[in-house]
Structure formats: structure tokens, C-alpha cells
Amino acid sequence: MIIGEGKPIKEILAMIEDHSKILLAGCRGCVTVCCAGGEKEVGILSAAVSLARENQGKPIDIKEVSLERQCDPEYLEEIRSMVEDYEAILSIACGAGVQFLAETYRKTLIYPGINTNFIGVTQEQGVWTERCQSCGDCKLHLTGGICPITRCAKSLLNGPCGGSATGKCEVNPETDCGWQMIYDRFKELGCLDQMEVIIPINDWTTSRDGGPRKIIREDLKL
Amino acid sequence: MTSDSHLEKMLEQGEFAVTSECGPPRGADAEVIKKKGELLKGTVDAINVTDNQTSVVRMSSFSSCILLKQMGIDATLQMVTRDRNRIAIQSDILGAAALGINNILCLSGDHQKFGDHATAKNVYDMDSVHLIQTVKHMRDEGKFLGGDELKGVPKLFIGAAANPFADPFESRVVRLAKKVAAGVQFIQTQCIFNLERFGQWMQLVRDRGLHEKVYILGGVTPMKSVGMANYMKKMVPGMDVPDELIARIKGVEKDKRAEEGVKIAIETIQQLKEMEGVRGVHIMAIEWEEMVPRIAQEAGLLPRPQVA
Incomplete structure (x- = not known):
């Protein structure tokens, strides 16, 4: 599967600092399995960003969604009705998912919330290693x-x-x-x-x- | 003869060859290379110039070789596959041959992680075995890798490295055999500090008859200090520095340790001369080139034979 890991919260906060209403989109594919971008991580990241923004005195409205996959058009379509209501989408899918979102929603700013690292395996609980280039x-x-x-x-x-x-x-x-x-x-x-x-x-x-x-x-x- | 190489001539005529190497400067000062060339001229049959060794950026091996060539020295162009793809490699091979460089040492190179530009992207379009094949193909088939005909073939004497001290031990001779199959003509080994292990490796080399297919030059490096010995043991990948050797250097007074290192190097050369299948030595005196003439002298390698 594709292995990724969350970007540092500071980097994410800097990306979205000018926004007050964003969609945070997870993916139920590979990045769920490697615990980088699934529903659970959407919740954790959302809470962390909200808290940081409250502390900055600039609260942010975050809508949490998790798509079946961000690399298939049919699942991206599921959020079409709500995309217009948000200033930007922070995606924690792999780089393919982030780009596919950007191609699908051309008028919406898309930000990557994780780094996509490699094609690899779960070596053991909490350890992933690369296998294929x-x-x-x-x-x-x-x-x-x-x-x-x-x-x-x-x-x-x-x-x-x-x-x-x-x-x-x-x-x-x-x-x-x-x-x-x-x-x-x-x-x-x-x-x-x-x-x-x-x-x-x-x-x-x-x-x-x-x-x-x-x-x-x-x-x-x- | 496959080239105009002085080194090839020496080896072909059965002489025990002596080569050395110098690291280029970290700047554009040609005098550094010229000075090193002066120190080594007449003492050795050919001088290698390293190609951004340990991935620290220096003056190119290519241009340094030209500087040596202008002094009448047979230069060996070291070329790593870390920084060039097959387009740049073939282009440099042609240029080197056109400018009178006769020897090439085909290497994969140290990973950029060790150098002063660790954030660089490496190339590795090919490995050292492929580089040997590439030079041979251009020289003997007169063609580019892409298949087109060359107008003027690069007459180069083809060398490579072998590390008898890296792991897995049994695979080291297999890798040498691959390089021989690829067309390598001479080998310069990693620095030999563990003669016992080197002897075991040579036995495997002889068992396969490889010593009759390739000229093997044993690598010799004089240790300047205990610090250098410890550094090489711990920090340089694939280096085998036995504790006894460090203890021997430590065993003499501090101001005599460099002398002890030189003595060990001379003894090593004398033992290598007796070893069947070893056809020469490659003396790598790291930033200590001035010591090479003395080592060569005391190891009985001077004067260098004159070959026609």
C-alpha cells in the first residue's frame, strides 16, 4: 500500500492560516491502514487545528469528511454539494488523492495534510517499510x-x-x-x-x- | 595493448606496478594538483584522481587528470555513477580519451549522504559493472550504448575497485568475477590492513583463476595516527582495521606513531609482493602524498623500471 505520515501541525497551520472555514477530507484507503489519513486521523487533526486556532484567537470552522477513496472520481463526487461552502479543502489522502481533488474541484484551494512516502508494508505494529519504487x-x-x-x-x-x-x-x-x-x-x-x-x-x-x-x-x- | 596507457604497458610486461592517488582541491587552485603530481612523479606508474570522494565536492577528477597529463604523468580518471547518467558518462569518456587520459576506474561511488551536499539527488542510472561494460563497448565495439557508431573510439585501460573486506565475504569474489566478465582489466583494492583476510580473498580469487584474467593491485594506506586508525575502523564503510594494528601504533611513543604507520605500510607491500596473483600496489597516502616516494623506496619499488 501507499504509506504516508502526517505533516507537522505547524506546517499545516501555516498553510491554512488565512482560512476560517475548511473541509478536512480523509481517505479510507491505504492511508487509513497506515494510520495517516483515515477517519480517526481526520478527527485528531481537526481537534488539534481547532484548538491551535482558538489559542491564536482565530477560530476556524472545520467540516470533517472521510471518502471511501480519493483516487476514484465517483467518491470525490460525494462531496460536490458541500465543497462550495468552504474556502479550502485540507486533504489527508496520499499525493494522488490530493491532486485528484484539485483536478475535480478547480475553484477550490486544496492543501496536503500528509506527506506521501512510499509503497510499502506494515513491518510490525507502528512500523512501515518500503518495498517498491x-x-x-x-x-x-x-x-x-x-x-x-x-x-x-x-x-x-x-x-x-x-x-x-x-x-x-x-x-x-x-x-x-x-x-x-x-x-x-x-x-x-x-x-x-x-x-x-x-x-x-x-x-x-x-x-x-x-x-x-x-x-x-x-x-x-x- | 588496448590503450596507450603506461600502466597497462608495465603490467603487460610483467612488472610489479605501483600506482597512487591524489584527492583534488576544494577550490580552483591548479597548483594543489601540480604539487601532488610533482611529489609522485617518477615514483609511481600512474596516478588516480578521486571523483568527489565521500561525496564532498572538489575539483573534478577529469580536469585534475588533465593537469597531471600536462606534466607527463599517466593519469587514471576515477568515475562514479552517482552523479552522471549514461549520456554524461559516455560524453566524459570520449572527452577524457580525446585529451589523452588512458586509464579509467569505474566506481559506483560513496552515497551523497556522507558528503557536504547530503540533500542532493543521486543518479545511479547504471552501476559500476555497467560502467565497465559501457567503456568496453565503446572501445571494442566502437558504438554508443544507444547503438550508434562512434567516430573515433576511446582507447582506455579499464579498471575497477574491489573490497575484500566488505560483506558478505563469499560474495566479494563473485562481484569481482562479474566485473571481470564485464571486461575489467585491472583492479585496485580497498586499503589492506587485515592481510589475513586479504589472503583468504586472494585464495578465492586464485581458485576461480581470476588472477590470470585481471591485474590485481593491492591497496595500501599508511596510518598517520591512532586517531586516523580509529576513524577508518569506525567511520569508513567497508574498512577492516584489526585491533592489533591499532594496538601496534598505540604501542610506540606519540611522535613515532606516523613512522610506525609507514613501517606497517612498507611491510604490507613486502608481503603483497610475495602473494601469488598480486600484480602491483596502489598506495593511497591520504593527504600525505609526500610519504609515497619513501614508502616506495623502502619497499624496494624504486627506481621504476623503464618499459619501451
Whole structure:
């Protein structure tokens, strides 16, 4: 899923300081699961902003909503009737949701209430870690199911580099070395000879380097 | 011969090679490089210039190599894939060859996190194995990676690094094998402080016959002080500095510790000369270039043989 985390309250307050009536929109998708932008976080953020504004002597009217998803047009439509009544929308969906709101409601100011960080997993309760950089050309079959583009700080396709020590990355002693993990996995699977294969220079056109990406499924179009 | 490299010639004729390196200045003062060049000229067969090592911005390796070249020194252009994509890399390879640089050392580079511009975006369009392939492809196929023909091929002697001390240990030789398969011709290793582990690595290298496919130059760095030894042990990724070595330097009086470091470096070179498959040494005297002639002299590496 997409992992995000709330922006510092100070930054949010600065964004909306000129507004006195806003819509605070959560999302029931990924950001609910990673506890960054769901219904619960809408309530918490709303209370925090209201309190801060009262303390500043500039109370603010906040309408709380939580959409099923902010990345689908049909759910964005659900708030159309109320959008006009507010000066701005503070969205705590991921960056895709925030932008889709902005595209849908062109006359309303849209502010992001969270930072969108990565595509990852719930490592354990309260801990999320990155797994995928959506390069658009999955190579996991070549690397024992561990992505070197994501898990290696240098995205090396033929690692490990000389900075790998005791299983950790040179960039951060808390971070596992992606290529050590690949090596260990190959070893467990009894296919260490896979380490010998040169993975060729990458074609990044399927990644962000080809510009914003688009997928069209003719079989699904209406 | 694949190039006009003096270093390649020395190695090809079976001489025990000596290389060194210098870090470029943090400014536009050409004199710094010239001074280092003067200190090393005649003592070594080629001089590497580091490419923004530890991600601290310095004068470019490329221009520093040109300064050395103008002094009649065979320069080795270090190139990291951290800061350039394949367009810039190929362009620089052509420029370097056109200006008479004969050697290139293909590296992935230290992560920008370590440097003075930690907020930078890195590139890593390719890794060091790909960089080796790229130079070889341009030189031997006469083509760009994109497939178009080159008008004038870059005749470069292709090098890379190997770190026998990083983990996982068994994978280090595998990575060397990949670099050899990619077309690397010479290897300069990480600084050797743990000769026992280096010996184990060389054994694995010989078991695979890699020592017959690539010239291996052992990396040697004299320790100036206990502080430097501790710093390298703790702060430099992938560096293996045994406690015994630190204890040995600590064991002598403070004003004799640099001398002890030099002695250790000389002993290391003497042991490397005896090791099967080691074809030379790469002396990295970090901001201590003036010590290289003495180390080379006392290790029995001077005068450098004249090869035709």
C-alpha cells in the first residue's frame, strides 16, 4: 500500500492560516491502514487545528469528511454539494488523492495534510517499510524476490557495493543491505549461482523517467 | 595493448606496478594538483584522481587528470555513477580519451549522504559493472550504448575497485568475477590492513583463476595516527582495521606513531609482493602524498623500471 505520515501541525497551520472555514477530507484507503489519513486521523487533526486556532484567537470552522477513496472520481463526487461552502479543502489522502481533488474541484484551494512516502508494508505494529519504487519493469524473479532498486540505497543491479558491512547499508546502520538480503535468500533457496548473473543496464522508460505514466485497458473501458 | 596507457604497458610486461592517488582541491587552485603530481612523479606508474570522494565536492577528477597529463604523468580518471547518467558518462569518456587520459576506474561511488551536499539527488542510472561494460563497448565495439557508431573510439585501460573486506565475504569474489566478465582489466583494492583476510580473498580469487584474467593491485594506506586508525575502523564503510594494528601504533611513543604507520605500510607491500596473483600496489597516502616516494623506496619499488 501507499504509506504516508502526517505533516507537522505547524506546517499545516501555516498553510491554512488565512482560512476560517475548511473541509478536512480523509481517505479510507491505504492511508487509513497506515494510520495517516483515515477517519480517526481526520478527527485528531481537526481537534488539534481547532484548538491551535482558538489559542491564536482565530477560530476556524472545520467540516470533517472521510471518502471511501480519493483516487476514484465517483467518491470525490460525494462531496460536490458541500465543497462550495468552504474556502479550502485540507486533504489527508496520499499525493494522488490530493491532486485528484484539485483536478475535480478547480475553484477550490486544496492543501496536503500528509506527506506521501512510499509503497510499502506494515513491518510490525507502528512500523512501515518500503518495498517498491514502481519502476514499471519488475525484476523480482532475478533477485530472489527482493528489489535492489528499492532496497539498495544506490539501486545497484549488481551489488553489494563495498560499503556493505555486517549485513547493514553504509548509508544507515539501521538499514539492511539489500544485496546482503538477496545473497542470503539465494543461499536459502540453494541458488547462489544466481549472484553470478549480470543484470544488464536498466531501461528506465517504464519508470518515472519516461514522464508521467498512464495505463489504458481497452477491455475495461466503457 | 588496448590503450596507450603506461600502466597497462608495465603490467603487460610483467612488472610489479605501483600506482597512487591524489584527492583534488576544494577550490580552483591548479597548483594543489601540480604539487601532488610533482611529489609522485617518477615514483609511481600512474596516478588516480578521486571523483568527489565521500561525496564532498572538489575539483573534478577529469580536469585534475588533465593537469597531471600536462606534466607527463599517466593519469587514471576515477568515475562514479552517482552523479552522471549514461549520456554524461559516455560524453566524459570520449572527452577524457580525446585529451589523452588512458586509464579509467569505474566506481559506483560513496552515497551523497556522507558528503557536504547530503540533500542532493543521486543518479545511479547504471552501476559500476555497467560502467565497465559501457567503456568496453565503446572501445571494442566502437558504438554508443544507444547503438550508434562512434567516430573515433576511446582507447582506455579499464579498471575497477574491489573490497575484500566488505560483506558478505563469499560474495566479494563473485562481484569481482562479474566485473571481470564485464571486461575489467585491472583492479585496485580497498586499503589492506587485515592481510589475513586479504589472503583468504586472494585464495578465492586464485581458485576461480581470476588472477590470470585481471591485474590485481593491492591497496595500501599508511596510518598517520591512532586517531586516523580509529576513524577508518569506525567511520569508513567497508574498512577492516584489526585491533592489533591499532594496538601496534598505540604501542610506540606519540611522535613515532606516523613512522610506525609507514613501517606497517612498507611491510604490507613486502608481503603483497610475495602473494601469488598480486600484480602491483596502489598506495593511497591520504593527504600525505609526500610519504609515497619513501614508502616506495623502502619497499624496494624504486627506481621504476623503464618499459619501451
